[in-house]
Amino acid sequence: MSHPLDLPSEFAAPSLSEPQADLTLSRQRLAVQALLGVQDTAIVAAALACAPRELQRLGPEAQGSDHARAAVAQWRQTDPQGFDAMLGRAVELLLGSRQAVQAAELALEFGWAALQLQVLERAGWSLLLSPAQALTGRLLKPNLLQPALQQGELLALRLAWTIEALGEPHTVERQLSEAPGLSVGLKATLQARIALAFDQATRAVEAAQTAIDAFPHDLEPPALLARATLGRAWLAAGHPQAALVPLTAALKGARRDDCALLQIEALEALADVHLELHNESGAEPGESARFFSTQAQGLRQTLGLVAGPLPPEHYYAFPQLVAEAQAGLNAGQTEAAARQIEGLSQRESQTFYCYRWRNRLLQVQIHLASLQHQTARLLHWAALNDDAAESDEAAAVAPSPATQLCDFERAWLQGCAALLAARPWPETRLRAWSEAMQARGLRRLVWQQELLRALSSSPLLGLEGLRDSLQQLTDPRQLEDGLGRVRLLAPKLVGPLAALLAQPAIVHHPLARQNARRWLQALRGEAAGLAPAATATPAAEAARAPQTPASRRAMPPPFGLTPREWQVLCLIGDELSNEQIAAQLFVSLATVKTHINRLYAKLHISSREEALQRARSAPR
Numbered sequence: 001m002s003h004p005l006d007l008p009s010e011f012a013a014p015s016l017s018e019p020q021a022d023l024t025l026s027r028q029r030l031a032v033q034a035l036l037g038v039q040d041t042a043i044v045a046a047a048l049a050c051a052p053r054e055l056q057r058l059g060p061e062a063q064g065s066d067h068a069r070a071a072v073a074q075w076r077q078t079d080p081q082g083f084d085a086m087l088g089r090a091v092e093l094l095l096g097s098r099q100a101v102q103a104a105e106l107a108l109e110f111g112w113a114a115l116q117l118q119v120l121e122r123a124g125w126s127l128l129l130s131p132a133q134a135l136t137g138r139l140l141k142p143n144l145l146q147p148a149l150q151q152g153e154l155l156a157l158r159l160a161w162t163i164e165a166l167g168e169p170h171t172v173e174r175q176l177s178e179a180p181g182l183s184v185g186l187k188a189t190l191q192a193r194i195a196l197a198f199d200q201a202t203r204a205v206e207a208a209q210t211a212i213d214a215f216p217h218d219l220e221p222p223a224l225l226a227r228a229t230l231g232r233a234w235l236a237a238g239h240p241q242a243a244l245v246p247l248t249a250a251l252k253g254a255r256r257d258d259c260a261l262l263q264i265e266a267l268e269a270l271a272d273v274h275l276e277l278h279n280e281s282g283a284e285p286g287e288s289a290r291f292f293s294t295q296a297q298g299l300r301q302t303l304g305l306v307a308g309p310l311p312p313e314h315y316y317a318f319p320q321l322v323a324e325a326q327a328g329l330n331a332g333q334t335e336a337a338a339r340q341i342e343g344l345s346q347r348e349s350q351t352f353y354c355y356r357w358r359n360r361l362l363q364v365q366i367h368l369a370s371l372q373h374q375t376a377r378l379l380h381w382a383a384l385n386d387d388a389a390e391s392d393e394a395a396a397v398a399p400s401p402a403t404q405l406c407d408f409e410r411a412w413l414q415g416c417a418a419l420l421a422a423r424p425w426p427e428t429r430l431r432a433w434s435e436a437m438q439a440r441g442l443r444r445l446v447w448q449q450e451l452l453r454a455l456s457s458s459p460l461l462g463l464e465g466l467r468d469s470l471q472q473l474t475d476p477r478q479l480e481d482g483l484g485r486v487r488l489l490a491p492k493l494v495g496p497l498a499a500l501l502a503q504p505a506i507v508h509h510p511l512a513r514q515n516a517r518r519w520l521q522a523l524r525g526e527a528a529g530l531a532p533a534a535t536a537t538p539a540a541e542a543a544r545a546p547q548t549p550a551s552r553r554a555m556p557p558p559f560g561l562t563p564r565e566w567q568v569l570c571l572i573g574d575e576l577s578n579e580q581i582a583a584q585l586f587v588s589l590a591t592v593k594t595h596i597n598r599l600y601a602k603l604h605i606s607s608r609e610e611a612l613q614r615a616r617s618a619p620r
Helices: 025-036 041-048 052-056 065-078 080-096 100-110 113-128 133-143 152-164 169-176 184-197 201-214 221-236 240-256 260-276 287-302 315-330 334-350 355-371 375-382 405-420 427-440 443-456 459-471 476-501 510-527 538-543 549-554 563-573 578-585 589-603 608-617
Strands: none
Touching: 025 041, 025 065, 025 080, 025 100, 041 080, 065 080, 080 100, 080 113, 100 113, 100 133, 113 133, 113 152, 113 221, 133 152, 152 169, 152 184, 152 221, 169 184, 184 201, 184 221, 201 221, 221 240, 221 260, 221 405, 240 260, 260 287, 260 443, 315 334, 315 355, 334 355, 355 375, 355 405, 355 476, 375 405, 405 427, 405 443, 405 476, 427 443, 443 459, 443 476, 459 476, 459 510, 476 510, 476 608, 563 578, 563 589, 563 608, 578 589, 589 608
């Protein structure tokens, strides 16, 4: 008499020693477990369309990879229709349980066109905005000629893939006008992403808002993408306050729907927004920006999206190379940095880069031109527009309502170039831009512009403005961030900072005085082209090693100076007094003063401290 728990032969576990000619339910279960990678009885049963109680009757069986692969191969070969039916149910099950990655991999390895299109319809947008973005392309490429990809939502997905993954918005722009069957929301979302890629912030705002109005809710990834685009567009347009609501909504929806790439995009944009805005009451300066930036970086690391340096020829390596050139200037490696900046300038003239990247390059170009005393280049960059006339009317022109964030940043850099060329912008122009930045709530740029105004003013007003600027730097980390943004002004900033510290009555606030000391120490080293001792390289050490008088005389004088003026400037760099210079050169004190006045005029120097920095940064 058989035991009541004995299994019928058709449900018995397959013997590993005897070949199986038929497909038992247990062997099918083994194949499904291999495909889905799960042990849950209900999931396996749903894929097999069997009752869970039937599967629960099965005894333990081998789970080795070889047996599992053999079960899959046997099923596909002996019962292809049954296998395909099971595969369709399995993919549907995975999509329903938000396991889109596994569904896509199954459809790619074992499925057919219709099944792959089903995955695209159900989860294509989610995959596009996730770390598994490449799966979207793998599903699209073998099906590009399918009619379903020529119109409607799948066509929009294909175009979005071209923008987001391939980085070819220009290709989509040419195709979008004739794309059939696109809804208003999808078409407007694509238009907004294209405009954002082309630095057309106002157009991106309009298109993104149209898309949001067209979507009935934010429960679909394209609607979330439109909200993130609207927030980034408002920021690029110079209205960071308006960017908060759409970016926050996009971040919330991206977290809910596991759209990790969109979540990172929203976090990084929110960090930039809070960097520009005034901090909320009670928050430390820059704390909100650091919070969102840390969140984005942590998510990247968790998902394994933090890659090493890109190859130099890669398109997205451009800002990385600009940062390396800036570091070279800061370390005193001027000649090597100059060669790198020249290569980047040629690259920029041949390739389209966003305004943000171009502004970064402009900053290092201005910094280099200042170190090399290239006044003509500085004056070229100093004009607000290439055709701007040097008249009071042109100088008083204020930014227009359409001025974008990158325009404000570029204007500040141009104002720096004018100051470094000893021809600062008129107060009317400086004030107009400062007021426009203030009206937009651009806290960071307002602070930078006020610092520029202080350095462009008369000595007394300049010291007061500089004191006010320093007193806004109440956090050590913010102090370092601000120093990084204004280090190119070191030749004009070091002198006023030293004057501030020489007058305790002006710098009466302890924190402002401490900040002034830290800046003076750092800028004196940076203006001299010196790297911190902890990071100094042998090349940098050699570059700042003292030279003998003979070696200096062997070099041609830079900056258009005469040999004697060059000698005087070098001795100023060695911190000799006028009397000491006269004794060393065997000339009178009056002669030394004459040489100093002439080199001051040639180099547009207005103080001894500035002459000291110019001497230290000059090529030797």
